[in-house]
Amino acid sequence: MNKKFDVFGIFIIAFVTAIGGGTLRDILIGNTPVSWMQHTMSIYLIGVITSLSIIFRNKLNYLKKSLFLFDTIGLGIFTITGVEAGIQAGLLPIISIALGTMTGCFGGVIRDILCTEIPVVFRKEIYATASIAGGVCFMTLHTLTIPITIIYVSTIALIIVIRLIVVKYKISLPYFDIQNKE
Numbered sequence: 001m002n003k004k005f006d007v008f009g010i011f012i013i014a015f016v017t018a019i020g021g022g023t024l025r026d027i028l029i030g031n032t033p034v035s036w037m038q039h040t041m042s043i044y045l046i047g048v049i050t051s052l053s054i055i056f057r058n059k060l061n062y063l064k065k066s067l068f069l070f071d072t073i074g075l076g077i078f079t080i081t082g083v084e085a086g087i088q089a090g091l092l093p094i095i096s097i098a099l100g101t102m103t104g105c106f107g108g109v110i111r112d113i114l115c116t117e118i119p120v121v122f123r124k125e126i127y128a129t130a131s132i133a134g135g136v137c138f139m140t141l142h143t144l145t146i147p148i149t150i151i152y153v154s155t156i157a158l159i160i161v162i163r164l165i166v167v168k169y170k171i172s173l174p175y176f177d178i179q180n181k182e
Contacts, residue, residue: 001057003115013111014050018042020107025082025099029089072163075127076156078104079134087142097135104131126172130162 001010019036026034036042053060060067082103086096105121105128112119121128134155141151165171 001054007054010054011047011050013114014053015043015046016114017107017111018046020110021078021103021105022081022107024106024110025085025103028099028102029085029091031085031089068163068167069160072130072160073156075104075131075163076134076159079131079159080138080152080155083135083138083142093139093143097132097139100135100138101128101131104128104134123175124172126162126166129173130159130166133162134159 003009005013019034019042023034023036026032079100082100083096085103086099091099108127109119109121137158138151138155141154146154
């Protein structure tokens with residue numbers, strides 16, 4: 001909305017952000033039609049939430065902390081979904097972790113690219129790194145044949161803890177500025 005998109009543009013950006021990572025995952029592993037085409041409830045849900053966001057846009061600042069937490073929980077869930085898709089496809093653990101990270105993060109990457117921004121995950125926040133850590137946790141516990149409920153809870157909890165710590169203490173990965181080589 002800050003980009004002054006019209007309503008159609010807002011819906012497209014919301015849609016791409018919500019389903020971009022999962023769509024990319026499904027295409028990469030040959031799962032077609034992609035999941036949102038098979039489960040249309042997600043389309044309706046995106047439409048309703050986007051509509052509510054437009055209607056109540058002035059109230060969203062009051063919900064920043066709650067939205068951050070829901071986004072972080074979503075990152076955990078989408079990371080798990082991607083890792084499991086890799087496992088079910090018989091892929092190597094490192095590829096399954098990469099699929100989990102793409103599922104959790106690449107909707108935002110596509111959004112930022114469409115909005116002509118450098119993707120946030122490449123420059124600012126420890127978001128993808130939390131997803132990778134969650135993917136490693138999932139794969140490790142899966143390899144140890146831990147019960148799936150414990151794997152899910154542990155993976156999501158780890159991602160939440162990492163995100164809370166890095167935001168609270170303003171931790172970020174090092175970056176390189178080759179313009180200023182002092």
